[in-house]
Amino acid sequence: MATLIYIADPLCSWCYGFGPELAGLLTGLPGLPIQFVVGGLRAYNKESMDQTQIDTIRSHWKAVEASTSLPFRNDGLLRTDFIYDTEPACRAVKAAEILAPATVFDVFHSIQHAFYADSRDMTQGSELAAVASAAMSAAGTPTDAAAFLQVWEDAATVRATGKDFLQTQRWGIDGFPTLVLERDGQLDLVTSGYMRTEALVEKMQALVDTESDAAA
Template structure:
């Protein structure tokens, strides 16, 4: 059975940009499982400076123009903000350990909270406030205290690190990345932002190429 591997970082602007396209792809292919791997965009990053903010704003303007999505820079312009993405990645992994189906919607919710709402998603309490309603909506019985316990666990720390290492083993150095998996075979669908028609065309081409008889 085919599945889609989504390698992403919940603080990556282009991952935010591709979120509507990925949601539309899931609607078009409702039976296609999507597995989220946390990429670790800026693990161990330091505090921001004006040059960083200027670069980030330029990227956000490009994403806004291409994906027609809103941005709010309140988090990144708060004094002392540290753009280390490990915490947000760990929250996605914690949600995945609670329910595999929760990883993608929790990742999407964190992306929106950071980019569109200006919330500081490097703070565990903020991440719990974002993730728990999503988990409850999927039928997972949890609260913020239980989520934070899972978030802080050694199991979640190890699983998050393994996601980072797997991303490197695959040679993925940009996000988002979409990989089609079929019986252990991996084919790159997208590295970076692409719109729905391009995603569908690439996936169909991969399937048709595999189905074509050898000459």
């Protein structure tokens, strides 16, 4: 049985840009399971940004905006007192997975939109709980923000998040988004980085054709 493994971070700008492309691929592959692994782009960071870092991140955001036309607010959070730690947002995705696995992508995309388009601070538990619980409720799983926050704060959720980070490191993945096709324990890279839907479809077809040729 084939499974797609998506390794990403909700506060990774190219992962934000990749969302519509991945959605396009999945639309053409109904029923294909997909496993979400949070990558930890800047997990556990405790340092605020200097102006050079701000300028670098802003340039990345502008590149994603130009390539995808997705909304960005380039002010607000890009300031020298902001600590860009992605662990809390990654942990919110794991909390959603624990509470209602079917809502993981809804929560992931809602956190992205809140951060990049609305300039909401997705490093804070209360903000994450508000955004995630609203996304889960909209997806058909009524969820209270306080209940979500409790799961987000739970030690088991912290451990599950760290486990994903370690798995990402074991695979040798240091860039996001990354999409992998798993078949009978074999891992094949679909993409490491942003890729258009058409190219994703071509790569998936090439992997399937290669397997068919090997089996012939």
